[in-house]
Amino acid sequence: MDRDTLIVVGAAIIRDGRILAAQRAEPAALHGRWEFPGGKVDPGETPADALVRECREELGVTVRAREAIGVDVPFPTTPGRTRSAVLRLLRADLIDGEPRALEHLSLRWLTAADLGTLDWLPADVPFLDPIGALLVPTG
C-alpha cells in the first residue's frame, strides 16, 4: 500500500449474533446510506487508535479494536483528489456504554439475513459475506 494511502477504519461490533450498522447523515451525497461506524485514521494515529476515537465520538462508547475482517477495499476519495483510500474493517469489542447515534441518522443491529437489505456505501459491500459468516444465529 502507498505510504500516502488514506486508511478509513470501520468497526465491526458484534453482539448476540448481530452487527451494528450506522446510517450516514452527511455529506448530502451519502445521506441515508449505511456504513460501519468509524472514520479516517489521522496522521500519527494507528488504525486501532482511530477506531477507538471514532467510536467514542460517533457512538459514545468505548471499544477495543481486534483483528481485521476480510481485506482492505480501495475506494475513490472526494472527486478531484488524487490520494487513494482504503476501507479497513476491524472487529471491535464493546467495553463500555450503549451505542447512540450521536452523528448518524440511525443505528441498527443486523442479523445475517438483514445484511443484504440495506443501501450500503459501495466499499462496504465486499465485507458483507465475511461478516455474514461471523453472525451465528442465536436462540
Ligand SMILES: Nc1nc2c([nH]c(=O)n2[C@H]2C[C@H](O)[C@@H](COP(=O)(O)OP(=O)(O)OP(=O)(O)O)O2)c(=O)[nH]1
Ligand atoms: N466511517 C466510514 N466511512 C466509510 C465507510 N465506507 C466508506 O466508503 N466510507 C467513506 C465515507 C467517507 O468518504 C470516508 C470516511 O469519512 P468520515 O467522514 O466518516 O471520516 P471522519 O469522521 O474522519 O471525517 P472528517 O470529518 O474528519 O473528514 O470513508 C464505512 O463503513 N465507515
